[in-house]
Every structure is written in structure tokens, then in C-alpha cells.
Amino acid sequence: MDTYFNNLNQQLKNHQRAIPCLLIDLDILDENIEKTQLNLSTNTNLRIVVKSLPSVELIDYILQKTNTSKLMVFHQPFLTDLASRLNNQKDILLGKPMPIKTAEYFYNNLPQQNNGFNPFTQIQWLVDTQKRIEEYIDLAKKLHQKIRLNIEINVGLHRGGFSSLKDLEKGLQLIQKNKEFVEFSGFMGYDPHVVKLPKIIRSEKKAFKLANQFYKNCKDLVKNDFPSLWKENLTFNGAGSPTLNLHKTTKSPVNDVSIGSCFVKPTTFDIPPLKEYKPSAFIATPVLKKFKNTTIPGLEKFKFLFKQQSIFIYGGFWKADYYYPKNIKENKLFGNSTNQSLLNISNKTSLEIDDFVFLRPHQSEFVFLQFGEILPIRKGEIQKPWQLLKNK
Ligand SMILES: Cc1ncc(COP(=O)(O)O)c(C=O)c1O
Known part of the structure; x- marks a missing residue:
């Protein structure tokens, strides 16, 4: 760990400017990509979750490495940005229902330039209620x-x-009645609760079985009662980073798994699976x-009590944990700052002005x-920056 971060520190100190930055180690990313591929069963499609990897090049990199053409999108500005970049092979599934106004805005403001992406045939809009289905039918009209x-x-x-087959039946009837305006493309059933529930409430095995049973019943409803909506290439999406490995079994009802965070593994994903x-x-x-000890405004007299070294960093107060050097802590008495945060470090830690500290989001x-x-970092060296998706 010391060698790894000492090298990154040196690289960053030699870089053209010193501001807070987000690093992605491509060699570690490659290892994570390999792991996901081992956890995929052969007849399951992989779908990359854009919100968890909101950079054009990062998404492209993972799509290429995994030979995937499917994305899950949660934010209209990202959808618009992607619609201008993607080719005619890609498929986008919305990960949450978009307000109808937003879907309409998207269609009324399609990018001038595109790379062959068809925003009508290559997007699956997510609908969660009868009302939402009606709204999307009206939009199509x-x-x-x-x-x-x-x-x-x-x-x-x-x-x-x-949540019930009875309601679902009504939703499917509505789609069937309006087949000239809307096409049924499948289901999305997200299941992270399966691994997150405390065992005392429900075991993972039971939660997974219940989730799969309902999913299977929904599929059977389409197959048996709505044969005109049934097609071999429907998208039956499920899973996320926490439950990916559970779906490796052929018993899983899903044929499409969407994951993002496991490629970069922020701390929320430090979980057993x-x-x-x-x-x-x-x-x-x-x-x-950098200061030898810590002085808190108003408590100058008690300076002798605060013996740890203190540093101010560029920025701070991110949704992140301090990671390297070890044992760095934000000073709660001084208060958090997104501008310059005061951190305490042990007296044994050698950290100088212009050195970098590292956090995990x-x-x-x-x-x-x-x-x-x-x-991006490749073999310990900083590479050309990657762009983020447009956020407006
Ligand atoms: C519908 C849906 N599918 C999949 C995912 C998985 O994303 P990740 O792998 O980044 O947790 C999420 C995450 O929020 C989600 O909401």
C-alpha cells in the first residue's frame, strides 16, 4: 500500500496542476472486469449502469472490454448526451421511471448530431404504474x-x-390494446435487498427465492395470457453489483443483469458478496x-491538549473516507469545510505541504x-483525462 500510494503521490506532484482529482486505476479496473465476467452465466446479457460510471471514456472502456452493447441510464441529461454518441447497436434501459415531461423534453430536444442511435427503437422507458403507461401511450401518439x-x-x-399479478395484468392489457403506439420490451426487477436484509428478518436464500418466484410468475403471465406480447428477445433485467453472483444459476429468471459500482468499488460496496x-x-x-499541533478558535489556551499534527487540504467534506496515509481524521471541533478541511494526522506520519492525501468515495x-x-492511471502513471457525461 505504501509503495502504491507513494508512487501516485510522486506522479501527482509531477503533474501539471494540483487540485482535487478523481483517479481510476485501469489495471485494478481490468481485474474487476475479469471478475464480473466469471460471475456471468453464458445466456445472460451484461448491462452497464451509467450512473455509477458517469464518464464517456469509462463507459466505452468497459463496453469494449466486456463486449457489451447494453446500458442502464437514470438521468435525462446523460441520456441526451449518450443519444448523441452511441451507435445503432446500443440498447438503453431506463433504471427508473422518468416523469413524462422529462421524456417529452428529451424527444423535443434530441441532439443535432448523432452516431446512428435511434431514440425510439433503442430506448426502453421504464413504467411503474397504470397511469405512467397511459402517459407514455399519449406521448407516443x-x-x-x-x-x-x-x-x-x-x-x-x-x-x-x-406488486401483484392482478395489477400487472391490467398494465399488460393496456399495452396490448395500444400495440400500434407502444411495444412491450420486458421487465425490470431490482433485488439488492436479497443480500442486505439482516438474517434475523429474512435469510438471503428465502429472499432470493421469493424474488425469483414473483419474477417467474410475471413472465409466465405474459407467456400464457399475452402471447402476442411475448418474444424471445424480451429484456428480463435484474440484479446489481451486490446480487450479480447469485444470478449465475440457470434457475434465475433474468436474462439481463445491470451492474456498475463493482467495477470501481466505492466503500458502500465493501460487502461480503x-x-x-x-x-x-x-x-x-x-x-x-501543515502545523505541529492543532489550534481551535476560542480554545487557544487548550492548544496543549491537541497534540496531533494538523493539515489543511484543498477541498474536503466529500462523500468519502480518508484512506491514505492511515489514521487521518477530520477535525470535528473545527468543523467540516468543502473549501479547506482541517485534518489531524498522527505525529509519526510524514506528510508535507504539496503531498497528496487519498480518499475512497x-x-x-x-x-x-x-x-x-x-x-486514469495505467501502470502507476497518469494518463490523458477522461470526460464526464454532460449533466444539464
Ligand atoms: C435498477 C437498478 N439496477 C441495477 C443497479 C445496480 O447498480 P450498481 O451495480 O452500481 O449498484 C441499480 C443501482 O442503483 C439500480 O437502481
């Missing part, structure tokens, strides 16, 4: 374009979606000021967007 609808089903997470994965994303920020989705770009 307004646009004079057929659009694709994927139905969110509640497999036990209780984050919305159709992902123990083989390594963190590949780090925040690095320079030390601006709690999550990738929002945190990555705070750094303007990503600095």
Missing part, C-alpha cells in the same frame, strides 16, 4: 412514433413497480498547510461528478 416500454416489477425491494473486487477509484487532494454516482474529469 403525440410524437407519431412507437416507443418501447419495460415494466418495473416489485420483487421485494418495495421501491415501487407492479463483493469481497473479491478491489477499489479502483480514489480521490486525491493536495495538502495546503462512498459511492461513485454523485461523487465522480464533483471533479470535472477523471484521471
Whole structure:
């Protein structure tokens, strides 16, 4: 660990400027990519979760390495940005239902330039209620374009979606009646609760079985009662980083798994199912000021009590944990600052002004967007920066 971060520190000190930055180690990323591929069963499609990896080159890199053409998107500005870049082979499934206004805005503001992506045939909009299906049918009529609808089903997470076969039947009837305007493209049933529930409440085995049973019943409903909606290439999406390895079994009802965070492994993903994965994303920020001990405003007289060294870093207060050097702590008495944070370090730690400290983000989705770009690292060396997706 020391050698690894000492080298990164040296690299960053030799870099053209010193500001807080987001690093992704491509060699570690490659190892994580290999691991996901070992956890995929042969007849399951991989779908890359864009919100967890919001950079154009990062997504491209993973799509190429995994030979994948499927993405899951959660944010309209990202959808618009991707619509201008993707080719005619890609498939996008929305990971949450978009307000109808937003879907309409997307279609009314399609990018001028594109790379062959068809926003009507290559997007599956997610619908979670009867009302939402009606709204999307109306939108299709307004646009004079057929659009694709994927139905969110509640497999036990209780984050919305159709929860009973009776309601689902009504939703499917509505789609069937309006087949000239909308096409049924499959189901999305997200199941991270399966591994997150305390055992005392429900075992992983039981939660997984219940989730799969409901998923299977939903599929059977389409197959048996709505044969005109059934096709071999429907998308039956499920899973996420925490549950990917569970779906390796042929008993899984899903044929499409969506993952993102396990490639970079922020701290929220330090969970037993992902123990083989390594963190590949780090925040690095320079030390601006250093003092032998700590002086708190108003408590100057008690300076002798605060014996640890103190440093001020460039920025701070990110959704992240200090990681290297070890035993760095934010000073709670001084208060948090996103501008210059006061940190305490042990007197044994040698850290000088202009050295870098390293953090691990709690999550990738929002945190990555705070750094303007990503600095990829290959074999310990900083590479050309990668762009983030447009966020407006
Ligand atoms: C619908 C859905 N699928 C999949 C995922 C998995 O993403 P990740 O692998 O980044 O946890 C998420 C995460 O929020 C999700 O909401």
C-alpha cells in the first residue's frame, strides 16, 4: 500500500496542476472486469449502469472490454448526451421511471448530431404504474412514433413497480390494446435487498427465492395470457453489483443483469458478496498547510491538549473516507469545510505541504461528478483525462 500510494503521490506532484482529482486505476479496473465476467452465466446479457460510471471514456472502456452493447441510464441529461454518441447497436434501459415531461423534453430536444442511435427503437422507458403507461401511450401518439416500454416489477425491494399479478395484468392489457403506439420490451426487477436484509428478518436464500418466484410468475403471465406480447428477445433485467453472483444459476429468471459500482468499488460496496473486487477509484487532494499541533478558535489556551499534527487540504467534506496515509481524521471541533478541511494526522506520519492525501468515495454516482474529469492511471502513471457525461 505504501509503495502504491507513494508512487501516485510522486506522479501527482509531477503533474501539471494540483487540485482535487478523481483517479481510476485501469489495471485494478481490468481485474474487476475479469471478475464480473466469471460471475456471468453464458445466456445472460451484461448491462452497464451509467450512473455509477458517469464518464464517456469509462463507459466505452468497459463496453469494449466486456463486449457489451447494453446500458442502464437514470438521468435525462446523460441520456441526451449518450443519444448523441452511441451507435445503432446500443440498447438503453431506463433504471427508473422518468416523469413524462422529462421524456417529452428529451424527444423535443434530441441532439443535432448523432452516431446512428435511434431514440425510439433503442430506448426502453421504464413504467411503474397504470397511469405512467397511459402517459407514455399519449406521448407516443403525440410524437407519431412507437416507443418501447419495460415494466418495473416489485420483487421485494418495495421501491415501487407492479406488486401483484392482478395489477400487472391490467398494465399488460393496456399495452396490448395500444400495440400500434407502444411495444412491450420486458421487465425490470431490482433485488439488492436479497443480500442486505439482516438474517434475523429474512435469510438471503428465502429472499432470493421469493424474488425469483414473483419474477417467474410475471413472465409466465405474459407467456400464457399475452402471447402476442411475448418474444424471445424480451429484456428480463435484474440484479446489481451486490446480487450479480447469485444470478449465475440457470434457475434465475433474468436474462439481463445491470451492474456498475463493482467495477470501481466505492466503500458502500465493501460487502461480503463483493469481497473479491478491489477499489479502483480514489480521490486525491493536495495538502495546503501543515502545523505541529492543532489550534481551535476560542480554545487557544487548550492548544496543549491537541497534540496531533494538523493539515489543511484543498477541498474536503466529500462523500468519502480518508484512506491514505492511515489514521487521518477530520477535525470535528473545527468543523467540516468543502473549501479547506482541517485534518489531524498522527505525529509519526510524514506528510508535507504539496503531498497528496487519498480518499475512497462512498459511492461513485454523485461523487465522480464533483471533479470535472477523471484521471486514469495505467501502470502507476497518469494518463490523458477522461470526460464526464454532460449533466444539464
Ligand atoms: C435498477 C437498478 N439496477 C441495477 C443497479 C445496480 O447498480 P450498481 O451495480 O452500481 O449498484 C441499480 C443501482 O442503483 C439500480 O437502481
